[in-house]
Amino acid sequence: MMKVFISGSISIRELPSIVVKTLERIIENKLEILVGDAGGVDALVQKFCVQKAYFNVTVYTIYDTPRFLGSTDFHVKKIDVPANIKKEALRQQKKDEAMTRDCDYCFIIWDEKSNGSYANIRRANEFRKPFKIYFAKSGKLLSNAHVTIEQIERIYRENRGFSAIEVLDYLKQQGIQTFKNSQQLYHFLLTHSVITKIDGTYAPIQDFQHLFLTRTSKGRNKSLRFSYAFLNWLSSELAKNQEVSTNILN
Numbered sequence: 001m002m003k004v005f006i007s008g009s010i011s012i013r014e015l016p017s018i019v020v021k022t023l024e025r026i027i028e029n030k031l032e033i034l035v036g037d038a039g040g041v042d043a044l045v046q047k048f049c050v051q052k053a054y055f056n057v058t059v060y061t062i063y064d065t066p067r068f069l070g071s072t073d074f075h076v077k078k079i080d081v082p083a084n085i086k087k088e089a090l091r092q093q094k095k096d097e098a099m100t101r102d103c104d105y106c107f108i109i110w111d112e113k114s115n116g117s118y119a120n121i122r123r124a125n126e127f128r129k130p131f132k133i134y135f136a137k138s139g140k141l142l143s144n145a146h147v148t149i150e151q152i153e154r155i156y157r158e159n160r161g162f163s164a165i166e167v168l169d170y171l172k173q174q175g176i177q178t179f180k181n182s183q184q185l186y187h188f189l190l191t192h193s194v195i196t197k198i199d200g201t202y203a204p205i206q207d208f209q210h211l212f213l214t215r216t217s218k219g220r221n222k223s224l225r226f227s228y229a230f231l232n233w234l235s236s237e238l239a240k241n242q243e244v245s246t247n248i249l250n
Contacts, residue, residue, distance in 0.1 A: 007116075016136070061095065213226075
């Protein structure tokens with residue numbers, strides 16, 4: 001029996017009509033549905049199956065009892081996680097890896113920025129599993145034949161940005177090793193009046209806001225993320241500094 005792994009972002013609170021039609025086709029073809037036990041898409045898919053009285057569903061969990069179980073008629077599969085893995089996100093990742101490995105096809109309902117769904121897309125590609133993605137912001141539904149991993153990466157970064165460590169990794173790939181760690185990067189930006197620090201949190205100066213993506217919580221900046229525009233700006237600034245240093249030495 002063919003198995004489809006359905007996953008998606010916790011931020012999604014309602015299944016769009018185009019997603020519903022895809023789920024109806026999955027049910028019509030009697031595919032076994034593999035789904036997680038989280039909120040958001042996981043819970044919505046389980047509830048949809050209950051509404052359709054479709055119980056050819058296996059809920060994967062890393063716990064003795066799933067966090068969300070739409071029906072006791074569903075199958076449950078517990079994934080054992082090595083005890084040395086402590087971080088919750090990494091523990092849940094083992095469950096997603098198992099579903100990707102066990103399935104024949106992946107269907108991802110993505111808000112275009114959540115890390116878990118992004119990882120599932122990349123993993124499906126790595127495992128050579130056919131996949132289809134619903135892009136929640138654009139409303140597009142595309143298969144792996146019509147979208148590249150490079151395009152997925154671009155969408156993810158445009159909506160989520162880069163962390164400071166990821167910026168350093170990018171620079172290393174370009175052969176630039178100006179900063180040994182993220183603290184040096186932040187110090188550079190502070191001394192060049194690109195960012196400031198407010199209540200222990202970094203925030204962009206107004207003239208440079210277009211270079212950053214800020215995550216907020218209760219109206220306050222939670223963390224600073226760096227955009228593609230920032231990478232281009234930083235590479236240009238470092239090249240200018242190198243040129244100035246060379247001219248002085250000559």
